[in-house]
Amino acid sequence: TYEVRKKISEKIHKLPLNYFDIKTNGEVLSIVTNDVDTLSQSLTQSITQLITGATAIIGILVMMFSINVVMTFIAILILPITMIIMGLVVSKSQKHFKNQQDYLGHVNGEVEEMIGGHNIVKAFNAEEKVLNKFEEDNEMLKTSAHKSQFYSGLMFPVMNFVGNLGYVGIAILGAYYCIRGKINVGNIQSFINYMKNFTQPIAQIAQVSSQIQSMLASAERIFEFLDGEEEIEIGTRFEVDKIKGNVEFSHVRFGYNEDQIVINDFTTKVKAGDKIAIVGPTGAGKTTIVKLLMRFYELNSGSIKIDGKDISKLNRQDLRKLFGMVLQDSWMFSGTIMENLRYGKLDATDD
Secondary structure, three states, X not given: OHHHHHHHHHHHOOOOHHHHHHOOHHHHHHXXXXXXXXHHHHHHHHHHHHHHHHHHHHHHHHHHHHHOHHHXXXXXXXXXXXXXXXXXXXXXXXXXXXXXXXXXXHHHHHHHHHHHOHHHHHHOOOHHHHHHHXXXXXHHHHHHXXXXXXXXXXXXXXXXXXXXXXXXXXXXXXXXXHHOOOOOHHHHHHHHHHXXXXXXXXXXXXXXXXXXXXXXXXXXXXXXXXXXXXXXXXXXXXXXXXXXXXXXXXXXXXXXXXXXXXXXXXXXXXXXXXXXXXXXXXXXXXXXXXXXXXXXXXXXXXXXXXXXXXXXXXXXXXXXXXXXXXXXXXXXXXXXXXXXXXXXXXXXXXX
């Protein structure tokens, strides 16, 4: 769990910004908290039960073979039947466990956004709209959870029924062998006790299968996140101090999605020392221009150059050291105000 959380934390800083355009903060938080917790609990509880159950089955089989081989094979017939039933139930319930974890992420995202934007919700009288959206996602979460629990809940009674069929088979065959004088009543009694102990761990494994399915659904989401495409750094390093600050946009074309182009054929030159104000209505692409300048996103076509150097071929970290960016949404990290002011340049003087 420690390793997984560590890897997720490292991964967050390697993901491109467009990942967070698709996923809400709440969904990412749900992976770090809920999914990792589910994985942790299942590993500590279910896996232990699986190991002890499997060990018990092997030990009991050895003892059963020592009493009577044919009766043991009758008992073993339960296993393939059990596996087929478990396979059928798991194939039905797994998708619902996956949906359950997905919608848990959506609900967390909704709550996180509602609390963060509470004033905006109030100001625009959007309470009913927000509640309806939450109700919709919560209903989907309830439905998927109900279906997943229903299917996994079938396991234990079905396994019990199959186990009881095994008892009947052993009792009939044992009685036949007893009449023929091949086995005594004490051996039959011992065998039935072993049979009982044999079906117990199978039922136990069936019982923990719902936890294992939750674990698999969580693991799938975690590894999907960890396998996400990273922001690859291949740019050449350069000396930040030697940059004058001449900026040139040449036929820039960009869209956050391929089919929705925001900026079409934008060309302009800004000389070092110029003060430029970019003015336009909301959604015109003002912030996008600055994001492209800092290489938060890659261009669809065209180029941006600083002192004649194409920024797509420059090292991102060096490039971002050239800028002082004041975001429109303020965000304070824990610590003093001075530490927040120095966040991007820890060696900045008081002046």
